[in-house]
Amino acid sequence: MKPIVIVGAGPAGISAARTLLDHGVTPCLVDESLRGGGQIYRRQPANFQRSAKQLYGFDASKAEAVHRTMDELAPLIDYRPQTLVWNAEDGRLDMLNNGRAESVEYAQLIVATGATDRILPVPGWTLPGVYSLGAAQIALKYQGCAIGERVAFCGSGPLLYLVAYQYAKAGAKVVAVLDSAPFSAQCRALPALLGQPATLAKGVYYRAWLTAHGIPVHQGATLTQIDGEQRVKGIRWGEHTLDCDAVAFAHALRSETQLADLLGCEFAWNSLNRAWLPQRDSAGRSSILGVYLAGDGAGIMGADAAQMAGERAALAVLEDAGMATDHRRIAVLEQQLASIQRFRHGLETAFPFPEHWAAQAPDQLMLCRCEEVSVGEVRAVVDEGHWEINRVKAHCRVGMGRCQGRMCGLAAAEIVAERSGRGIEHVGRLRGQAPIKPLPFGVEVQP
Amino acid sequence: MALFKRLAETQRPTVAFTLDGQPATGLLGDTLLTAVLTCAEHLRGSDFSAERRAGFCLMGACQDCWVRLQDGRRVRACATLLEEGQAISRDPGRQA
Numbered sequence: 216m217k218p219i220v221i222v223g224a225g226p227a228g229i230s231a232a233r234t235l236l237d238h239g240v241t242p243c244l245v246d247e248s249l250r251g252g253g254q255i256y257r258r259q260p261a262n263f264q265r266s267a268k269q270l271y272g273f274d275a276s277k278a279e280a281v282h283r284t285m286d287e288l289a290p291l292i293d294y295r296p297q298t299l300v301w302n303a304e305d306g307r308l309d310m311l312n313n314g315r316a317e318s319v320e321y322a323q324l325i326v327a328t329g330a331t332d333r334i335l336p337v338p339g340w341t342l343p344g345v346y347s348l349g350a351a352q353i354a355l356k357y358q359g360c361a362i363g364e365r366v367a368f369c370g371s372g373p374l375l376y377l378v379a380y381q382y383a384k385a386g387a388k389v390v391a392v393l394d395s396a397p398f399s400a401q402c403r404a405l406p407a408l409l410g411q412p413a414t415l416a417k418g419v420y421y422r423a424w425l426t427a428h429g430i431p432v433h434q435g436a437t438l439t440q441i442d443g444e445q446r447v448k449g450i451r452w453g454e455h456t457l458d459c460d461a462v463a464f465a466h467a468l469r470s471e472t473q474l475a476d477l478l479g480c481e482f483a484w485n486s487l488n489r490a491w492l493p494q495r496d497s498a499g500r501s502s503i504l505g506v507y508l509a510g511d512g513a514g515i516m517g518a519d520a521a522q523m524a525g526e527r528a529a530l531a532v533l534e535d536a537g538m539a540t541d542h543r544r545i546a547v548l549e550q551q552l553a554s555i556q557r558f559r560h561g562l563e564t565a566f567p568f569p570e571h572w573a574a575q576a577p578d579q580l581m582l583c584r585c586e587e588v589s590v591g592e593v594r595a596v597v598d599e600g601h602w603e604i605n606r607v608k609a610h611c612r613v614g615m616g617r618c619q620g621r622m623c624g625l626a627a628a629e630i631v632a633e634r635s636g637r638g639i640e641h642v643g644r645l646r647g648q649a650p651i652k653p654l655p656f657g658v659e660v661q662p
Numbered sequence: 663m664a665l666f667k668r669l670a671e672t673q674r675p676t677v678a679f680t681l682d683g684q685p686a687t688g689l690l691g692d693t694l695l696t697a698v699l700t701c702a703e704h705l706r707g708s709d710f711s712a713e714r715r716a717g718f719c720l721m722g723a724c725q726d727c728w729v730r731l732q733d734g735r736r737v738r739a740c741a742t743l744l745e746e747g748q749a750i751s752r753d754p755g756r757q758a
Contacts, residue, residue, distance in 0.1 A: 247722060249743070254721055260691035260743070263671050314735075331723045343665055343704045343716035350720035353740075357720075358696045359671035385669050445714055446665065446703050461665075471723075584718070584726060587710040587758075617725040622718065653725060655736065 217320050218243040218293060219532055220308060222300050222474060223327035225253020226518045227510025229285050230525030231325045232292055238533050238540075243293040243319060245300055245310060251285040253329055254349060255518045257357050258282060270356050272381070273417055277518070302649035303477045306505075309649070316660045323505045323532045326474050326493075327525060328512035332465035334622050335370075335572045335629075339441030341584050344461045348374045351463035352381065361387040363461025367450050369393040369438040371566040372467035373418055379430070380421040389430050390459045393452055395466070396566045397435035407561025410554060414517075437569065438464060467566060468515045469625055473647035475513070478506050484640040487559060488514055489568050490625065491644040497549050499528030500535075507531055520555040523548050572626075573633035582630065583623040585616020593627060594634045602635035603643040604628050617653050620645045665699040665716055679748040688744045695720070695727050695739035698750060705729055705739055707755020715755075728753070 219235060221228045224246035235242045244251075252258040256278040259265065267275040288294065295312060302309035308324070310317045332347035339345065346354070346362050348370060354360045355378075365388045368379040375394060383389045408415045425432055433452070440451040441462050449458045475493035476482070481502035485492045495501050495508045509528040510521035527548045530540045576582075578591030588611050596610040604627065607613060613627045614620030620627070624645045632639040674689040681698060688697030695717055698705055704714035705727050717727030720740045727739040732749035739750075 248741075259671075262674060262691050264673075265670060269670075331719055331721060341708070341713060341715060341718075343714050345718070347719050350718060353720040354666065354696075355669070358666075358691075358693060359669055360666040360696055360700065361669050362666060364667050387667070387669060446716075584715075584724070585709070587708060587713075618723060621723045652722070 217322040219323045219325070220245060220319060220321040221325040221327060222308070223253070223329055223510065223512065224248070224251030224285065224294075224296070225327060225329050225510060225521060226256065226281055227327035227329075227512075227521035227525035227528075228253075228325070229281055229288065230522040231327060231509060231529040232288050233284050234526045234529035235532070236288060236291060238538060240533070241292050243295065243321075244288070245295045245298045245308070245319075247297070247299050249297055251289075251294075251296065252278070252282055253518075254353065256281050257353055259357055259359070263359065265359070272384075274518075281522070299652055300474060301651055301654060303474045305479075311654060311658065314655065314659060316658045321505075323507065323535075324478070325499075325507045325509055325525070325528050325532065326478070326501075326512060327510040327521070328471040328474055330468040330470050330511035330515055331621055332374075333467050333469040333625060334464075335466050335569065335626050336576075336580055336582055336623065337438050337441060337464070338577065338580050339443060339447070340464075341581060342441060342443045342447050343445065344443070344447035345441055346461070346463050348372070348378050348463045348465040349468075352378045355381060355385055355387075361385070361461070362463060363447070363459070364388060365390045365459045366461040366463060367391050367393065367457065367459045369395075369450070369462060369464040370466045371396045371569070372465065373562060373566070374465065374467070376418060376421040376425065378463060380424055383425065383428060383430055389425070391457055392425060392430065392432045393436040393438050393450075394432065394434045395437045395569050400567055401565045404561045404565035407557060407564060410561065411558040414558065438462075466568065468511060470514060471512050471621075473619070473651040475501065475506075475508060476647035477649055477651070478503055480506060480508070482644060485514060486640070487563055489639065497552070498531035498534075498545075499524055500531055516552070516555055516559055520552055523552050527552065573629040576630065582627055583613045583616060585618050585622075586612040588613040590630055593630050597631055597634040602631060602637055604631055604645050605643060607631055608645065614645050619648065619651065663703055664701055665703050666696060668700060677744050677746050679744060679746070679750060681750050682752055683749075690744075692744045693740055694729055694737065694742045694744055694748075694750060697744045698729070698739060698752075704752070706753045709756055710758040712755035712757050
């Protein structure tokens with residue numbers, strides 16, 4: 216019998232696997248990392264000693280619960296760590312496990328592929344010492360390292376204050392936090408944020424802690440330049456300059472939607488995420504029969520929501536197979552997810568997308584770090600009359616490199632929209648291509 | 663000079679490796695990225711201007727931390743754990 220396959224062992228995927236197993240169904244859980252947990256609850260290697268409290272702070276008990284569930288599940292299900300799903304088509308996934316090609320046919324599929332940082336490039340962003348906020352957090356949590364001696368945190372979004380706080384608390388020198396959102400935006404957002412008081416309280420705490428520890432927090436401060444030759448030497452914003460040797464920056468998160476795209480799921484513009492997202496119903500059913508979506512890979516809602524959405528999607532799989540499920544539990548999950556969704560609106564108000572970014576980006580700014588395509592080159596293609604993002608990509612290779620536009624694609628769309636005078640939702644969606652991540656030559660194929 | 667700074671977990675056993683032929687040491691549980699960037703400043707040269715790069719996302723998405731191993735394999739330094747005796751080499755990149 217073909218299995219139910221879950222792609223991604225973060226909070227959503229693990230929770231989906233748990234739910235299926237609790238109902239007597241043994242899923243196949245495929246994950247690219249060595250140890251499940253996903254990114255926000257990224258686990259340190261087994262020989263590291265730090266406590267969950269040191270690693271995850273207020274979220275220690277949640278992280279521990281996710282990891283415990285993963286450890287319990289691992290021997291009971293078909294768990295495939297270190298396995299990249301590089302292609303997906305009707306009923307089948309192509310995978311790479313330690314240099315070996317594998318494929319699996321699925322009965323139903325839950326796609327829980329998570330997110331990466333949303334990046335709006337700034338001059339100097341390819342210098343050694345510049346990382347995404349998520350990267351800075353992974354260096355600390357997963358490897359016990361800071362990305363430099365004197366680190367500046369820039370951009371916006373909840374991760375900005377959280378990672379700056381985690382660094383300072385771990386003994387790193389945090390030279391400044393630059394939040395592109397003005398304080399007034401965060402005041403405006405309060406009514407919606409009060410719907411999740413615990414999460415709001417954490418955010419306020421990190422911000423206050425940084426100030427209390429003498430770390431300068433600049434609001435309404437947009438990073439305009441990262442200086443350095445071979446590595447980072449300093450940053451600039453407005454009239455200000457500051458010496459530092461590392462920068463972490465991002466503007467919130469973006470969903471990893473390539474597999475949903477290859478599967479043929481219908482996408483729709485989502486103004487809250489300012490992105491094209493695969494459509495799903497409140498249970499996580501996509502437009503494709505048998506394909507379900509859960510967690511940040513289908514729209515950014517955070518780890519708590521991902522866990523609920525994973526469970527909800529698994530229950531939908533069971534419901535659709537005609538199995539008995541607990542309707543009260545389903546109602547509770549959907550209600551909680553709706554409440555988190557309202558909170559997300561508050562977060563977007565508190566950390567608004569910097570809509571002026573595209574107009575202010577200088578022509579020389581390198582937009583695509585793989586193919587080394589500048590903002591000016593993209594604008595030149597737009598000036599020739601092209602405005603559809605895949606068309607623009609064909610002309611100047613922006614987003615065509617080895618990361619497949621994960622780092623530059625959203626920013627490229629912003630440049631195209633601004634230059635062509637179209638709304639961001641009217642310049643199209645960068646299509647995913649298999650393999651969704653580079654494959655080595657000489658892959659062993661099982662007969 | 664190093665790019666990364668170790669803040670914790672410094673009591674792990676050491677692991678010897680070579681970086682571009684020169685002897686170096688990391689710690690057990692380091693990724694290749696951590697092992698290299700705690701004793702050097704970059705991982706690769708870019709494909710069109712040989713600009714120095716040192717990774718960016720650390721979660722296997724940006725593909726800007728590729729290094730080469732002795733057996734010819736090209737791996738993501740952020741997603742590969744260091745092993746004793748590994749010979750890591752850095753691609754200088756190309757100028758367009």
